[in-house]
Amino acid sequence: MAPYQFIKREYPTASDEESRPVWLVAKGGLGEAGLPEKAAKWARNAGFSGAEGSHLLVPDSEGDIAGCLFGTGDKSAAHPFVAGKLASALPTGLWRLEGSENPLRDSLAVALGGYRFESYKKPGAERGKLSLDKTLDADDLTRIASGVDLARDLINTPANDMGPDALEAAFRALGSHYGAAITVIAGDDLIERNFPMIHAVGRAAKDVPRLLDMRWGKEGAPKVTLVGKxxxxxxxxxDIKPSSSMLLMKKDMGGAANVLGLALMIMDAGLNVDLRVLVPAVENSISGDAFRPGDILMSRKGLSVQIDNTDAEGRLVLGDALAYACEDAPELLIDMATLTGAARVALGPDLPPYYTDDEAFSDDLADAAQQVADPLWRMPLFQRYEAMLDVPVADITNAPAGGFAGSITAALFLRRFVEKQISWCHLDIFGWTPKAQPHAPLGGQAQGIRALYQLMCDRYR
Known part of the structure; x- marks a missing residue:
């Protein structure tokens, strides 16, 4: 496959063209939906109840399609993006939503629900398109959907076409589109420039390890730095994984994919920030040069790290990148990583935990997550678990014994590489939808970036 090229997709926009209505009907709410008489009669005769995700096409007197009824289900229990099912339900043509209580969210749901990853198969049939209410900000909806879908594309692309070389190409393509400055430190230069843990993790692979660095924005504006695994x-x-655990490991760059999706939103919106994006891009492979269990690595921070499991590699590359980010003294430092299975055991695939010591930031992020229905849950940086990281012959271990509190101890490990005065947040994401949802087909998924974007709009727009 050719190197990834950033192309901004088309999403719903305001239009003066004639469109057909989609009447949104709550469960049992047919009488209150404000339907035309003939459409209401057709719905009653067809037994349409407004059940969540159901739809019914309504004919006109000539037998053509006059509109579509769509069931939004029980208001207190329905999926917040149930309207995403319209993306696959609507026939070709231009449609508009009628009766939406949250037209921005419902329109975004349709945009997100219409995502397809078709790089390796014949494209599917054309679907209906949505015309936005002109009171909505079509540009903002488009940049949010574009950021989400960029993350999905990068995660979904298999590793034979998305290794460190290809991830760098995608990184450069996005930066070039927005006029960002790009620098890359690769191969043995990582040793010379003091990124020993990034080099150690990636040195066994065919594609050399590298640190990707993007800068965009306004000098003197608040410094915001994003770091993605x-x-x-x-x-x-x-410490090789069993084959069943390796099947989804193309998504282990999901942190990088997500911060790139968030960076797209920030740059496209022109937020008042001095933005930096750091991605340590590696493949954790096996060869005669692979780092070993029992090795002790020095880090950029100066901490020595005992390797008790080579499968706990993400925190190593993030440690060097976070230490480097802190040297620039950002106002806000955010890292995202598909870091631990323990986070999934605790909260499942759809509710990523986040960790921070900044109470004001945590409150703002929780509010933003609720506002845009991008679920996140704060987990504690429990001080007493710091002792789990201690080992006799090094400053810190990358894999505490016992297996308890794995997501927390991973976050505590990362905190050792962050300067205390910097507002820092770590998100331990899954980056994958294991079961299709109305707005999210099975596969790679953006998590947390819509909430983070909302927070940054509130602070820096």
């Missing part, structure tokens, strides 16, 4: 494939290293 870019492990393009994770075999587990010499």
């Amino acid at each position: 870019g492990v393009c494939f994770d075999t587990g290293g010499l």
Whole structure:
């Protein structure tokens, strides 16, 4: 496959063209939906109840399609993006929503629900398109959907076409589109420039390890730095994963994919920030040069790290990147990573935990997450678990014994590489939808970036 090229997709926009209505009907709410008499009669005769995700096409007197009824279900229990099912339900043509209580969310749901990953198969049939209410900000909806779908595309692309070289190409393509400055430190230059852990994790792979660095924005504006784990494939290293655990490891660069999706939103909106994006891009592979269990690595921070499991590699590359980010003294530092299975055990695939010591930031992020229905849950940086990281012959271990509190101890590990005066947040995401949802087909998924974008709009627009 050719190197990834950033192309901004088309999403719903305001239009003066004639469109057909989609009447949104709550469960049992047919009488209150304000339907035309003939459409209401047709719905009653067809037994349409407004059940969540149901739809019914309504004919006109000539037998053509006059509109569509769509069931939004029980208001207190329905999926917040149930309207995403319209993306696959509507026939070709231009449509508009009628009766929506949250037209921005419902329109975004249709945009997100219409995502297809078709790089390796014949494109599907054309679908209906949505015309936005002119009171909505079509540009903002488009940039949000574009950021989400960029993250999905990058995660969904298999590792044979999305290794460190290809991830760098995608990184450069996005930066070029928005006029960002790009620098890359690769291969043995990582040793010379003091990024020993990034180099150690990636040195066994065919594509050399590298640190990708993007800068965009206004000098003197608040500094915001995003760091994303870019492990393009994770075999587990010499502590090799079983085959069943390797099947989804193309998504181990999901942190990088998500911060790039968030960066797209920020740059496209022209927010008043001095933005920096750092991605350590590596493949955790196996060869005679692979790092080993029992090795002790020095880090950029100066901490020595004992390797007790080569499959706990993400925190190593993030440690060097976070230490580097802090040297620039950002106002806000956010890292995203598909870091631990423990986070999924605790909260499942759809509710990523986040960690921060900044109470004001946590409150703002929780509010933003609720506002845009992008669920997140704060987890504690529990101080007493710091002792789990201690080992006799090094400053810190990358894999505490016992297996308890794995997501928390991983976050505590990362905090060792962050300067205390910097507002920092770590998100331990899954980056994948294991079961299709109305707005999210099975596959790679953006998590947390819509909430983070809302927070940044509130602070920096």
